């Protein structure tokens with residue numbers, strides 16, 4: 001199949017009629033149409049979206065696809081976006097102030113970089129996110145979750161699992177791993193969970209770096225301050241990304257996994273009968289509940305052939321983990337939620353050199369949060385969850401939101 005550089009038909013926008021556990025049927029239809037199909041990007045330019053598992057992997061591991069914003073083709077309506085020529089590559093937020101060297105810390109966002117520039121910065125932080133590090137943090141995470149369970153119990157019998165449980169677990173772990181001391185936790189929540197400007201975030205990061213210079217520990221900030229190859233702009237850029245990245249995703253996954261279980265009594269019973277199944281279940285939560293409808297768009301830097309389909313240089317390609325995670329070419333009974341299946345290999349954490357840095361610690365958080373919740377509340381029931389009806393995408397890359405997840409802890413009512 002050949003996709004012409006200029007598609008004669010009007011391409012399509014991402015469908016907004018899906019929910020995390022029940023994605024839009026449009027995605028299945030596109031998957032049937034092909035491994036790469038036309039997509040209207042939100043700035044109006046046309047590109048492609050990878051819907052098949054193998055095509056998704058091929059794009060994500062191919063260095064000829066660039067993350068650099070400057071390579072993004074410019075489409076109609078583009079100039080209206082903040083960030084000028086960069087906007088189509090969806091910077092996470094408005095760019096920060098210019099540094100004295102003329103670089104912005106925001107330009108050093110790993111998700112906007114390729115090649116050696118990317119790997120140098122990524123290498124500087126990956127050590128703290130290894131399997132071993134995540135395992136070492138298990139006792140701390142378990143103890144912190146026990147505190148959250150006690151608070152839930154005190155607050156019940158009806159609570160919002162996102163706000164009262166998932167959010168504090170993800171934010172506290174984030175602070176612990178990055179190295180944000182407890183006395184800054186409320187400010188961290190104000191700045192990175194609630195609304196704030198880039199300037200406020202950088203002021204916080206700079207003050208924190210000053211403080212932490214005197215108090216090294218087992219955390220990311222200490223590693224960054226000790227790294228002779230990094231300058232101030234790089235350190236601040238990395239911290240800005242890490243403080244914003246992933247925390248919301250962990251909270252989303254804890255909330256969505258809870259909804260998946262509480263709406264499927266047979267799967268819930270499997271985990272209640274055998275809590276050891278939780279390890280496999282976490283991968284299945286990530287497969288069926290992936291939050292990224294599309295990842296950050298890539299751009300072909302030269303003509304490339306993906307799974308037999310030519311992609312012209314300059315074409316934007318979005319990869320859809322939600323579509324690939326339900327590709328019948330890769331998964332048996334893809335629409336079925338089955339906590340006992342081997343769902344490892346899902347694309348919920350992306351794949352390749354930009355694959356999620358925080359995935360090992362995220363797995364521990366989700367596993368421990370769900371295990372503790374089921375153990376503490378044998379009669380837990382769902383009252384209502386916003387995510388059971390389609391909600392608008394909240395981010396420039398289309399992601400599902402957790403929304404409120406109202407539950408009864410005692411099962412009455």
Ligand code: HEM
Nearest residue numbers: 110111245246249250253295296349350354356357358362
């Ligand atoms: C369930 C939780 C999480 C999910 C679903 C998730 C998902 C993802 C995905 C899909 C990507 C790839 C984006 C792309 O290729 O376009 C990614 C990248 C990334 N994630 Fe996560 N994430 C989670 C947790 C975390 C945590 C806890 C952290 C850090 C503390 C984190 C930090 C990052 C960073 C820094 C990147 C960029 C990596 C790079 O460009 O090299 N994530 N994440």
